[in-house]
Structure formats: structure tokens, C-alpha cells
Amino acid sequence: MSKTTWTKIEEILSGNKKDKEVHLRGWIYRTRSSGNIVFITMRDATGILQATVKKGNLPDSEFEDGKKALIESSIELTGKVKEDKRAPGGYELQVTKLNVINFAEPFPIVKDQSPEFLLDQRHLWLRSRKLASILKIRSTVVGAIHTFFRDRGFYEFDAPVLQPNQCEGGSTLFEVKYYNDKTYLSQSWQLYAEAGIFSLEKIYNMGPTFRAEKSKTSRHLSEFWMAEMEAAWMDLHDIVEVGKDEIRFILKQILKNNKNELEILEQDYKKLKQISESEFPTITYTEAINILNEKEGMNIKWGKDLRTLEENKLADYFNTPVAVTNYPVEIMAFYKPRDPKDPKTALCFDMIAPEGYGEIIGGSQRNLDVEDMKKRLKAMGEPVENYKWYFDLRRFGSVPHAGYGLGVERVVAWICGIDNIKDTIPFPRTLLRFRP
Ligand code: 4AD
């Protein structure tokens, strides 16, 4: 027996299968019957297609199965592709063979259910067109990040997920029982990457990252994916430019591969294209404060971190992402060095996305002054002896180096134009949820 060749719905919608007989498999997305005809909208991973099942065109038992099958039943269909202007996508299938693989029970998800209910049903809700579109965009973003760094000579370098120390402050650590001891889930790949650059020079990674964020916001997850880079010999200026290039590269890959998905999500293609072709400004924190106070009528004291409100105002001011450098050193992590030209500030930057999507990248040049780091760690109440291995990196052939981390979900949320970061990851973990 010859093996069946299965056609994907996107091939049909592209017009390549007009008047041909095809075999399809997928799920019932919608169904409605009247008398001797059943209209099934079928979906597979690539799209949706209308299929018309007419009594007489196929064996009666298959017709009855088609009539009986509820949405989300899995099916195989054989039929002829016909052009039909009224059908979504412009084509329909005239079914001559129908095989139900699994008769689905009544599907619990119907229209207009609460976001919490949908999160409880996440394992089923993943099939929605909206989530499927976001997940395809996420896949492109992740692929683009790997390509971007590999094309530029970066090696992929892995760090442990179980780490004995904080990197970004003790208050957001997740503690894990480790045999008779305790350890923490990774807040960042960075400290280990700083060891890696001495053998590989330019490295990157993308992996799950954990922060016990104690507040509910539309920007924070407890488990998210961070794409990080670290490079020997680079300074703040160099990595800011790498970050801008990375974002433009991601956007270009999306524009090339995900036109359909952007359309389903009603996201403005032209707007994203324009951003992908723009230069992004770089300003200092001090300049940002001046803009906020003088042009936006705010009253921000120099020395305070920028909150969501301030970031959003700043984003309104520019139509592209904007890099903000030189935050006050007092509010920065111990590994961010003072700027010798302006010692109140650190050699660090955040990239702020347009339209209120907030900080999408955070990074810095790295502190080479062990005494300064010890002082700052002590001030945080950190046991300095735990960082001995890290300080060794400053003792054996230390070099200037820098790196940053990009929040994958924040970038996906911005590109998709969706209002909550939760929908950018298949199974979100937040302050209030770690199920299913
Ligand atoms: O600014 P952050 O905390 O930087 C670091 O962790 C550095 N150690 C990275 C480095 O230099 N290698 O985090 C980097 C980015 C943020 O800009 C944000 O986009 C994202 O990670 N991020 C989160 N995304 C979702 N949920 C959270 N709770 C996030 N916390 C940070």
C-alpha cells in the first residue's frame, strides 16, 4: 500500500492545490449542519479551511460521523479543492472521505469566558487562533536570536539553572531544597557567562529564568526566558549597538515570516517595518529625567529608578525603542561599574520598548573593581565569601567585558501588541498561578 501524502492547509490557501484531490488531517474548528449537508471548518497548525460534507458524496456512515462529530474532534478528510470566494481564505474542500480519529467530548471553552477560566483551561486554550499566532511569533523570535548571535560568531554557552547565589537581588530568589542544603533557581546566566568569556570570548544563551516577583503586573512573569549575551573586550557603547541590531534583526525576521499572524492579531505591519528600518536613540538617565520633568510635566527626583509610569511616558516621546544609559549607581546591581567620567552613575543601559511595553533589555559593562563589589555586596547583606570564584575572574587575566539580557516574552508582547505578557508563553507562571 502506498503511503498517504498529507497536504497542509496553507498549501491549499496558497492556491497550489486548486481542483486537485488532497488528503488532510486536523481538528474540527467549527461545524454546522443542515439536513443533508455539514459545513466543517477544519484547522491544522497552518490555517483553517472550510470543508463541505454532502450526503451522497461519501459513504452514509461517514456522513453520519461527520454530522455527529463535535468541535475539536480529530479527523482525516479526502476531497477536491474548489475555489470559492465566500469561503474564508477563498478555497473549500468538497469531501469524499471522512474519518474521525477521535470524537471529542463537548469542548469546555466557548465564547466570552473569563481570563481566569481560560488560564485554568490553558492546555486546551493553546489551540485558539490567537495563542497559536502568538506562539508562532515567539518561535520566530527565538529562532532569530539564535541566528543573530551565531551569525556574528557567538558561541552558545550554558550556565547552571541551580545557583548558590543571587545576581539581581536576594528578594526575588526562588529557593530550592538541594539534598540537605539549599540553592536557588537562576535569576540570570550572567555571572557564569563572565567565566565563559575567558575561553570563548563571545557567548550567548537563551533559557528559563526565575524571579519571585511579588507584584501582579502585565509585564512580569515568575518564570520567563531571557536571551543573554556576554563578550570580552566590548564596552557599554558596543553592547548598546548590538542590542539595537538584535531588535531590528528580530523584527525583520517577523516581517518576513509572520505576516499572517500579525494580521490575525491585528498588529500594524507598516509600523513594525518602519521601526525595523530606524535608528534607535541613546540617551542618559539624566536626559530622560529632564525630558520627563520638562516636556512631560512630571516631577521625578534624580536618583529614583524609572517606574512603569515613567518608562511609558518616555516611550510616548519616541516612536522606536530607546536606550537609556547611566542610571544612578546607588540603585544598580553590584556588578555594574561606576562611570569614571560621571561616578554617580553606572556604565549600564536599559532598552525601553515603544507603547508601554517597558524594559525589554537590561545590561552593563562589568565591574572590575573587586573591593567596590565587596562593599556593595556587604551593603546588601550578601555573604561575600560565596563570590570568591567570581572575584577570581578579576585575578587571572581580567579583561574589560560587557553583556545584556533581553526578555523574550516582553519582546513578543510588544511585537504582537497584546496587553498581557501571560499570553506570550504557553504555560505562564505568576504570583498567583503555577497550574496547569
Ligand atoms: O534587567 P535584568 O534584571 O538584567 C539581568 O538579569 C542581567 N543580569 C542581564 C545581563 O546583563 N546578562 O533582566 C533582563 C531583562 C529585562 O530587561 C526584562 O526584559 C526581562 O529580562 N525581565 C523579565 N521579563 C519577564 N518577567 C520578569 N519578571 C522579568 N524580569 C526581567
Ligand code: MG
Ligand atoms: Mg533591568
